[in-house]
Amino acid sequence: TQLLEQSPQFLSIQEGENLTVYCNSSSVFSSLQWYRQEPGEGPVLLVTVVTGGEVKKLKRLTFQFGDARKDSSLHITAAQTGDTGLYLCLNNDMRFGAGTRLTVKP
Amino acid sequence: NAGVTQTPKFQVLKTGQSMTLQCAQDMNHEYMSWYRQDPGMGLRLIHYSVGAGITDQGEVPNGYNVSRSTTEDFPLRLLSAAPSQTSVYFCASGNQPQHFGDGTRLSIL
Numbered sequence: 001t002q003l004l005e006q007s008p009q010f011l012s013i014q015e016g017e018n019l020t021v022y023c024n025s026s027s028v029f030s031s032l033q034w035y036r037q038e039p040g041e042g043p044v045l046l047v048t049v050v051t052g053g054e055v056k057k058l059k060r061l062t063f064q065f066g067d068a069r070k071d072s073s074l075h076i077t078a079a080q081t082g083d084t085g086l087y088l089c090l091n092n093d094m095r096f097g098a099g100t101r102l103t104v105k106p
Numbered sequence: 107n108a109g110v111t112q113t114p115k116f117q118v119l120k121t122g123q124s125m126t127l128q129c130a131q132d133m134n135h136e137y138m139s140w141y142r143q144d145p146g147m148g149l150r151l152i153h154y155s156v157g158a159g160i161t162d163q164g165e166v167p168n169g170y171n172v173s174r175s176t177t178e179d180f181p182l183r184l185l186s187a188a189p190s191q192t193s194v195y196f197c198a199s200g201n202q203p204q205h206f207g208d209g210t211r212l213s214i215l
Contacts (some may be wrong), residue, residue, distance in 0.1 A: 033203060042196050042206025088148060094139065094201065095165070098148040
C-alpha cells in the first residue's frame with residue numbers, strides 16, 4: 001500500500017498570496033490525481049499527472065509531478081477566496097492523502 | 107445529467123441497527139467505490155467493484171458489506187451499526203477520474 005503524506009495539513013492565507021501544497025510518498029506512483037473538495041460536496045478532480053517531471057497548468061494552479069514519481073506539488077498563484085477548500089491527492093492504488101485544508105481570507 | 111446519486115443525505119441510527127446506503131450512477135462506469143471521510147483522515151476506501159458481480163475490500167472493510175448486481179447500483183450495507191461508523195460516506199464512479207456523489211452523513215448513537 002502506497003501511503004500519501006500531504007503538507008501542510010492547514011493553511012490560511014490572504015487573498016492575492018501565493019502558496020504551495022505537497023503530496024509525498026516513499027513509493028513510486030504510476031499516476032497521481034489532485035482533487036478539491038468544498039464543504040458538503042464530494043471531491044472534484046482538478047488534474048491527473050502520469051509522467052515524471054510533468055508540469056500541468058490549470059489557470060492559476062500549477063501541478064508538478066516529481067522526476068522520480070514519488071511526490072507532487074500544487075502551486076496556486078494569487079489565491080482567491082474561491083480557492084478555499086480541501087485539496088486531496090489520490091494515487092493509482094485509490095488511496096487518498098489526508099488533505100490540505102486551505103482558507104483564503106479576503 | 108445526474109452523475110452519481112447518493113441517498114439518503116443524512117441518517118441517524120442507534121447502535122446495532124442496520125441500514126443500506128444507496129449509490130447509483132448513470133455514466134455506465136464499470137468501476138465504483140465507497141469511501142468514508144473522518145476529520146483529519148481524508149477519505150478511506152471501504153469496498154470497490156470493477157464490474158457487476160465483482161467486489162473487493164479496500165482499507166477499512168470491517169462492518170460493511172457491498173454487492174453489485176447491476177452496473178448502475180452499488181449499495182453499502184451496515185449490518186450492525188457502531189458509533190465508530192459515524193462518518194460521511196462517499197460513493198464514487200469511474201477511476202480515471204473518479205466522480206463523487208455529495209455524500210451521506212451518518213450518525214450512530
